[in-house]
Amino acid sequence: MFLAAVAQRTQKTALRSPGLYASLSTTRLRLVEEICMLDQLSKGRFELGVGRGISPIETAYYGVDPAHRQEIYLETLQILRQAIDQPGR
Numbered sequence: 001m002f003l004a005a006v007a008q009r010t011q012k013t014a015l016r017s018p019g020l021y022a023s024l025s026t027t028r029l030r031l032v033e034e035i036c037m038l039d040q041l042s043k044g045r046f047e048l049g050v051g052r053g054i055s056p057i058e059t060a061y062y063g064v065d066p067a068h069r070q071e072i073y074l075e076t077l078q079i080l081r082q083a084i085d086q087p088g089r
Helices: 002-009 028-041 056-061 066-085
Strands: none
Touching (some): 028 066, 056 066
16 A cells, blocks of 8 residues: 555655565455555556565464465565566466
8 A cells, every 4th residue: 555655645755565475465366466555556566575584483373384475475586577577367
């Protein structure tokens, strides 16, 4: 929401996410939609940062088994790359 508001009020500022925790994203389609929406609102100024998260406690808090973080991260990253590299498919 914050980046959408910044995109609306600026013209040249690059918009960067502080780091998207791909291991915590359970609804990947919604994640792709939000990334695409920000990219459209910012007219291509959105720069995406993706990570898996560092703390097992943090991932456990969100109901994700820390042992599966890497697997979930790689799967989500693959989905994001396909969605961005092959739009409209």
